[in-house]
Amino acid sequence: MERPAPIIQFEERPGILDLGWGHPLPSLLPVEQWSAASQAAARTFGWRALTYGYAAGPGPLIEWLAEHLSRTERVRVRTSQFFVTGGASHALALVSTILTDPGDVVLVDSPTYHFALRILRDRGVQLVPAPVDSAGIDPAALDDLMTSLRSQGRRIPLLYLVATYGNPTGRSLPDRRRHELVQLAQRSGLTIVEDDTYRELSYEPVAPQSLWSIADGRAVVRIGSFSKTVAPGLRLGWLNAAPEIVRTLTGLGYVDSGGGVNHHAALTMATFGASGAYHRHVAEVRGHYLRSRDVLVDTLRAALPDFDVPSPAGGWFVWLPLDQGVRASTLRPAAEQLGVSFVEGGRFYATGQQGDDHLRLAFSFLTPEQLVEAAGRLAHAVRTVLG
Structure with a gap:
């Protein structure tokens, strides 16, 4: 059988x-609270919770996220800078799809999240470790490496890293290097993909400032997820990017065909967040x-x-x-x-x-x-x- x-x-x-x-401890997954939020979302949104969603994600979730992140990071995050995704891995796959071509060089931290390496390799790019020391990526050495690679005719569209409470190290990039890395990206045409999945699991009073907020949205795409804070089974996350990148994502064929990603879970998350349960x-x-x-x-x-x-x-x-x-x-x-x-x-x-x-x-x-x-x-x- x-x-x-x-x-x-x-x-x-x-x-x-x-x-x-x-993975999260199973007993910490908010089964009852999520069930209550789902019922409340059904009452609030009715049939709109079960139809095709808005391409960039439903307004109630994006508005709650913009307010939440603006408050926690003490910077303004605009609703036009959001695209709701099926989690952090989906966000990385989307960004690498629209910003890289096979044969490109993609720079990565060392060590870094192992499944991100697999997602990037699916694009047919060459992964090149960024220069690091005991404090993490060294921006000056990275600048030299990029100059050398570009002198060989190589295109370098992306750098991927988990700058805050990194997987696997748990370490965070020092504040000075965050600013230097953002400045390097902005003057060199590099896009930093900042995987910010662990920001809210901080055991310090305040988490380090994100590269996204330092950059004011220029030359950085920030990936977020509810997998660690709420539940991975939601398959729900988001990315922050410049409005032109968001427009490119909303214009993708599968989004145009199917509407917003994970629309029902996104509206339930909006209800979960607005209620204070999050x-x-x-x-x-x-x-x-x-x-x-x-x-x-x-x-x-x-x-x-x-x-x-x-x-x-x-x-x-x-x-x-x-x-x-x-x-x-x-x-x-x-x-x-x-x-x-x-x-x-x-x-x-x-x-x-x-x-x-x-x-x-x-x-x-x-x-x-x-x-x-x-x-x-x-x-x-x-x-x-x-x-």
């Missing part, structure tokens, strides 16, 4: 506490993930006192450096034998030739009790590999 078709992306492996999944929910999950971060970091520091265990200021990930010659590729089989897993650092580099000296550990998907056990198993695996 044929097995039932799967329902969700997560694949459970019995006996394995998997620190590799950058603000309350984000405050709740931020507090939970802060506690989960502390549990994982504190347990690892106690169990591996010779290792430099970082404590990220936002997001979902600990980027763990491996000391004493331990390699991620060697450690993973030993770890899985002891019932714990992770993502090897090499997955986050465009060349695939770096990163075997790091692990990405997600603290979002496991309970605090599971995180304590997972950290203990990982430390045991490290000691096993060290002999």
Whole structure:
């Protein structure tokens, strides 16, 4: 008999506490609150919630987002600068489709979000790592690299990075470099694609200023998503871009044919946001993930006192450096034998030739009790590999 078709992306492996999944904790997904918002949206919008939507996204969501982001970032974000998407990955696919051609050079941070590398490769571009040091992308060295590449006749339309609470590192680009990077893009014709997915999962009082707000919308496209703050199953996000880019997106054939993306979920999100439920929910999950971060970091520091265990200021990930010659590729089989897993650092580099000296550990998907056990198993695996 044929097995039932799967329902969700997560694949459970019995006996394995998997620190590799950058997913929300299931018990934190706002099932009841979302159901209430959906019913309220149906009452408010009636048949308009179930027909073809406006190409750039429904006005109620865009207006709420513009007000919300303008308040949280203390800059004005205009409604003409929004396009509602099916999540951050969809936004990156759209932007790379309209701004790149096969054979172009696309610059990427190192390390960076591994699935973004796959999305960009689908365009047939050449991914070139941007020069980095311990603080992140070095704008002066990047300027030199771009000059060299363009002298060879190469076109460089895009730079992709997660500047705030990056995946996988959890680090943020320093403020001075943010300004220098924006200035470089504006004078060189480069478009920065800023993946800003983790901004609202900040464990600091105020998150760093976005590249988008520094640039006042010029030479930066900012990607946002509700996958981390509300639920990934919504398949709902947005991008901020100059009005001419938004007009190009709304003119795409599939948008002209089908209308706005995820129209019903977008109107429900507008209702969820306007009711205050979004603000309350984000405050709740931020507090939970802060506690989960502390549990994982504190347990690892106690169990591996010779290792430099970082404590990220936002997001979902600990980027763990491996000391004493331990390699991620060697450690993973030993770890899985002891019932714990992770993502090897090499997955986050465009060349695939770096990163075997790091692990990405997600603290979002496991309970605090599971995180304590997972950290203990990982430390045991490290000691096993060290002999």
